[in-house]
Amino acid sequence: MTVTHNEHAESGHHEAPEVVDGRQRLGIWLFIGGDMISLGALLFTYLYLRGVNSGGHWMSIVGMPSKGITSAGPDTFTPTTLVEQPMASGLNWLIVLVVVVSAALMWLGEKRLRASVNGRGAFRGYAAAATVTAVVGIVLQVMQVRNVPQYWIQSNDSALFAYTSYGSVVLAFGISAIIHFVLLVLLGAGLYVRAGRNVLSYEKWYQARLVRFFWVWIAVSTIVTAIVVTLLNTVH
Amino acid sequence: MTSTIEHSTVSAPALGGGIYRRLNFGTALIAGVVFAVIAWWIAHSLLDSDGRGFSDQVMVITAVGWVVGFELGIGAFTSIGKWFTGRDQTHADEMYLAGKDAGQARYWRFTTDHKVVGVQYIVVTMILLGAGGLLAMGIRTNLLSPGNHFVNQQIYNSFLSVHGMLMILALIVAVAGPWANFVVPIMVGARDMAFPRLNALSLWTLVAAIPLLLGSLAVGGNDMGWVTQAPISNQSGVGFDLFAMAIITFTVSTTVAGVNTICTVLTMRTKGMTLERLPIFVWASSIAAALGLYAFPFFLVVMSLNISDRMNGTSFFIASEGGTGWLQENLFWLMGHPEVYVILLPAVGALLEITTVFARKPLFSYRTSIAGMAGLAGLSVLVWAHHMFTTGWAPALGGPFMVTTEMISIPTGIIFLVLLGTLWRGNIWMRLPMYWVFGFISNFIVGGITGIYLSDIPVDNQMHGTMFVVAHFHYVFVGSVLFGAIGALCFWYPKVTGRFLDERMGKISFWLVFIGTNVTFLAMFVSGLRGMPRRYSSYSSIFEHTNAVSTIGAYVIMAGMLVLLGAVISSWNKGEPSGPNPWGSKTLEWLVPTPVPLENFEVLPVITEDPYTYGEARTNS
Ligand SMILES: [Cu+2]
Numbered sequence: 008m009t010v011t012h013n014e015h016a017e018s019g020h021h022e023a024p025e026v027v028d029g030r031q032r033l034g035i036w037l038f039i040g041g042d043m044i045s046l047g048a049l050l051f052t053y054l055y056l057r058g059v060n061s062g063g064h065w066m067s068i069v070g071m072p073s074k075g076i077t078s079a080g081p082d083t084f085t086p087t088t089l090v091e092q093p094m095a096s097g098l099n100w101l102i103v104l105v106v107v108v109s110a111a112l113m114w115l116g117e118k119r120l121r122a123s124v125n126g127r128g129a130f131r132g133y134a135a136a137a138t139v140t141a142v143v144g145i146v147l148q149v150m151q152v153r154n155v156p157q158y159w160i161q162s163n164d165s166a167l168f169a170y171t172s173y174g175s176v177v178l179a180f181g182i183s184a185i186i187h188f189v190l191l192v193l194l195g196a197g198l199y200v201r202a203g204r205n206v207l208s209y210e211k212w213y214q215a216r217l218v219r220f221f222w223v224w225i226a227v228s229t230i231v232t233a234i235v236v237t238l239l240n241t242v243h
Numbered sequence: 244m245t246s247t248i249e250h251s252t253v254s255a256p257a258l259g260g261g262i263y264r265r266l267n268f269g270t271a272l273i274a275g276v277v278f279a280v281i282a283w284w285i286a287h288s289l290l291d292s293d294g295r296g297f298s299d300q301v302m303v304i305t306a307v308g309w310v311v312g313f314e315l316g317i318g319a320f321t322s323i324g325k326w327f328t329g330r331d332q333t334h335a336d337e338m339y340l341a342g343k344d345a346g347q348a349r350y351w352r353f354t355t356d357h358k359v360v361g362v363q364y365i366v367v368t369m370i371l372l373g374a375g376g377l378l379a380m381g382i383r384t385n386l387l388s389p390g391n392h393f394v395n396q397q398i399y400n401s402f403l404s405v406h407g408m409l410m411i412l413a414l415i416v417a418v419a420g421p422w423a424n425f426v427v428p429i430m431v432g433a434r435d436m437a438f439p440r441l442n443a444l445s446l447w448t449l450v451a452a453i454p455l456l457l458g459s460l461a462v463g464g465n466d467m468g469w470v471t472q473a474p475i476s477n478q479s480g481v482g483f484d485l486f487a488m489a490i491i492t493f494t495v496s497t498t499v500a501g502v503n504t505i506c507t508v509l510t511m512r513t514k515g516m517t518l519e520r521l522p523i524f525v526w527a528s529s530i531a532a533a534l535g536l537y538a539f540p541f542f543l544v545v546m547s548l549n550i551s552d553r554m555n556g557t558s559f560f561i562a563s564e565g566g567t568g569w570l571q572e573n574l575f576w577l578m579g580h581p582e583v584y585v586i587l588l589p590a591v592g593a594l595l596e597i598t599t600v601f602a603r604k605p606l607f608s609y610r611t612s613i614a615g616m617a618g619l620a621g622l623s624v625l626v627w628a629h630h631m632f633t634t635g636w637a638p639a640l641g642g643p644f645m646v647t648t649e650m651i652s653i654p655t656g657i658i659f660l661v662l663l664g665t666l667w668r669g670n671i672w673m674r675l676p677m678y679w680v681f682g683f684i685s686n687f688i689v690g691g692i693t694g695i696y697l698s699d700i701p702v703d704n705q706m707h708g709t710m711f712v713v714a715h716f717h718y719v720f721v722g723s724v725l726f727g728a729i730g731a732l733c734f735w736y737p738k739v740t741g742r743f744l745d746e747r748m749g750k751i752s753f754w755l756v757f758i759g760t761n762v763t764f765l766a767m768f769v770s771g772l773r774g775m776p777r778r779y780s781s782y783s784s785i786f787e788h789t790n791a792v793s794t795i796g797a798y799v800i801m802a803g804m805l806v807l808l809g810a811v812i813s814s815w816n817k818g819e820p821s822g823p824n825p826w827g828s829k830t831l832e833w834l835v836p837t838p839v840p841l842e843n844f845e846v847l848p849v850i851t852e853d854p855y856t857y858g859e860a861r862t863n864s
Pocket of ligand 1: 627
C-alpha cells in the first residue's frame with residue numbers, strides 16, 4: 008500500500024464536533040437496529056405462540072385463579088380449565104399516548120435548543136417534561152404488568168404461579184418496555200443536567216438529537232407492540 | 244479543521260477524587276464478589292423467607308450483582324456517571340484511560356487503547372480455549388472405552404454443555420477480539436476504535452461473563468447441552484441460571500463490540516482509504532460484526548425467555564401451559580446458524596490476508612471475495628431450520644430450507660476459490676502462518692462437504708443426533724476456525740510483541756494439532772456413521788475402537804495447543820526480534836513502528852492504491 012503523508016493532518020488529534028456526531032449517529036442507529044431485532048424476536052414469539060395455540064392454551068390454563076390466595080398457595084387444589092379474556096386495551100393505548108407525547112416533548116426541546124442561543128432554558132423545560140412523562144409511562148407500564156392474570160397451577164404436588172402463553176408474552180413486552188423507559192428517564196435526566204451545566208447548548212446540541220432518535224424509536228416500538236397485542240389477541 | 248493544542252499543556256488532574264484512577268482487575272473482582280454476596284443475601288432474605296423455593300430468582304439476582312459489581316469495580320461506569328453529571332472527561336482523563344505511560348499496569352485496567360484491548364482479548368481467548376479444552380479432555384477421557392466412568396453422568400452432561408458454550412464464545416472472539424481490535428483500526432488508518440470506552444466495556448463485560456459460565460459447573464451444572472434445549476433447560480438445576488446469565492452478559496459484550504467495529508470501518512478511514520482499498524480482513528470483520536448485530540439479539544431474547552419460564556411462571560417453552568419447545572429451537576437457531584458465520588468470517592479474512600502476503604500476490608478477485616462473504620452473511624439468516632429437520636416442526640418448509648442450505652455452499656465455494664486462486668502460481672513463502680492456511684484448506688474441505696451431506700433431509704434423518712454431526716462441526720470449528728485463529732496469531736504476533744513466534748515450536752504445534760484434529764474427527768465420523776448417538780456418556784462396544792482413536796487424537800490436539808501456548812509465552816520477551824514489517828506486507832499495520840505508538844500514527848497517512856500490489860510494477864509512490 009502506498010502512503011503519502013497528509014499535509015494538512017491535524018496536530019492535536021482533536022476532531023470537529025460534526026465528525027464525532029456523525030460517528031455517534033451511526034452508532035446509535037446500529038444499537039437501535041439491534042434493539043429492533045430484539046423486538047422482532049418478541050413479536051415473533053407472540054405471533055408464533057398465538058399461531059400454534061399449543062394444546063389450546065394460548066388463552067386458557069388448567070389451574071385456579073390467583074385472586075385472594077396468599078403466596079403460600081391455595082389450601083385445597085381444585086384445578087379447572089380457566090379461559091382468559093384479552094386484556095382491556097385502554098391502558099395499553101394510554102401508555103402509547105404517554106410515550107408519544109414524551110417523544111414529542113423531547114423533539115420540541117431539541118428544536119428549541121438548536122433554534123437560538125437562548126434556547127437552553129426552554130430545552131431544559133422540555134427535557135424535564137419528557138423525563139417526567141417517561142416516569143409516568145413506567146408507572147402505567149408497571150400497572151399493566153400487574154394486570155396480567157396469574158393462576159395457580161399444580162406441578163409435582165406443589166402449587167406454582169403461572170401465566171398463559173398470551174399472558175407470558177404480554178408480560179415480556181411489558182418488562183422490556185419498562186427497561187427501555189428507565190433508559191429514557193436516565194437519558195432525559197442526563198440531558199437536563201448537562202444543559203444546566205452548559206455542556207449541552209446551542210453550539211453543542213448533537214447529543215440531544217442522538218437521544219431523540221432513541222426516544223422516537225421507543226415510541227414507535229410501543230405503538231407497534233400495542234397494535235399487535237390489542238388487535239391480534241384472540242386465538243388465530 | 245484547525246485544531247488547538249490547549250490540551251497538551253494540561254497536567255494530569257485527579258479524575259474525580261482519585262479513586263477512579265485506582266480501579267483495576269483486582270478491585271473489579273473484589274467489587275464483583277461483594278456485590279454478588281450482597282445481592283444473594285438480599286434476594287435470599289426477601290424471597291426464601293417463607294420457605295418456598297426461589298432458588299432461580301436468587302441465582303439470577305446474584306449473577307446480576309456480580310456483573311454490576313465487576314463493571315463498577317473495573318471503572319466501566321465511571322464515564323457514564325461523568326456524562327450524567329455533565330462533567331465530561333478531559334483530554335488528560337482520556338490519555339489516562341488510554342493507558343499513556345502506564346506500562347504493564349494498563350493491561351490490568353479499563354484501558355481504552357485498542358492495542359491493549361487486543362492483547363487483553365488474546366489472553367481472554369486463551370483462557371476460554373484452555374478451560375473449554377480441559378473439559379474436552381474430560382469428555383474424551385470418559386469416552387475412552389465403553390462404560391468408562393471418569394466422571395458421573397450428571398457431570399458429564401454439564402461438561403458437554405459448558406465445553407460447548409465456552410468454545411463457541413472462545414471462537415466468536417478468537418479472531419474478532421484480538422485482531423479486529425489490534426489491527427483493524429491501524430489497517431483503516433485510524434488512531435483508535437470509533438468508541439474506545441465501549442471497546443474496553445466490551446472486553447470487560449466478556450470477562451465478567453466467564454466466571455458465570457464456569458460457576459454454573461460449581462452450583463450443580465446443567466444437563467441440556469449448549470443448545471439449551473427446552474424443556475430440559477426448564478427442568479435443569481440452578482446451574483442453568485448462571486449459564487443463561489453468562490450468555491446474556493456476553494450478548495451485551497458482542498453487540499457493543501460489533502457496533503464499534505462497524506463504526507470504525509465506516510467512519511474512521513483515513514484519506515484515500517476507499518471501500519475498494521480496504522484490506523480483506525477489514526471487510527470480513529465488518530460483515531461478521533453486522534451479522535452478529537442481527538444474530539445475538541435472538542440469543543439475548545431466547546435466554547431471557549428461558550430464565551423467565553424458570554422464575555416468573557411464564558410458559559414460553561412449556562407445552563402444558565401453551566408454550567412450545569419449537570419456539571425455543573426457532574429462536575435459538577435464528578441466532579445459531581448466523582453465529583457460525585460470525586465465527587467463520589473473521590478467520591477466513593485473516594487467512595486470506597496471510598495468503599496474499601506469503602504468496603506475494605494480489606488477492607485473487609477481491610470484489611468476488613467480498614461478494615462471497617456478503618452472500619454467506621445474507622444466506623446464513625435463511626437456513627436456521629436445517630437444525631430442526633428431524634423435530635417435526637413445519638415439514639413443509641423442509642424443502643426450502645434444504646435449498647437455502649445447499650445454496651450457501653456457493654458463496655463458501657467462491658471464497659475457497661479466492662483462496663486457491665491467490666495461491667495459484669504464487670511464489671509461496673512457507674513460514675509458520677502459511678502452515679495454518681494449508682491446514683485450513685485441507686480441513687475445511689472435509690467440514691464443508693460433510694455439511695452439504697447434512698443439509699440433505701434424507702441423509703440428515705439418518706445422521707441427526709449422531710457423532711457424525713459432531714465430527715462435521717468440529718472440522719469447521721477446530722479444523723477451520725481454530726486454524727484461522729492460530730494462523731492470525733502467528734501472523735500478527737510480531738506486530739504485537741516485536742518478536743517472531745518461535746518457528747520451530749510453532750511447526751511442532753501445527754503438526755500435532757493438524758494430525759490430532761484429523762485423527763480425532765475422522766474416527767468420529769466413523770463412530771457417527773455406525774450410529775453412535777452424540778452426547779452419550781457411555782456406548783456400545785461396537786464403537787470402542789473409533790472412540791479410543793478419537794480420544795488419543797484429542798490428547799494429541801491438547802499437546803499441540805500446549806506447545807503453542809509455550810511458544811506464545813516464551814517468545815513474548817525472548818523471541819527473535821522481527822522489526823516492524825517482517826513479512827514485507829503492504830497493509831498499514833505493518834508500516835507503523837513496532838511497538839505501535841499510542842494513537843498509532845504520527846501523521847495520518849493518505850492512501851493512493853490498493854493494499855495488494857505485490858508483484859506489480861509500482862506506478863506511483
Ligand atoms: Cu446451521
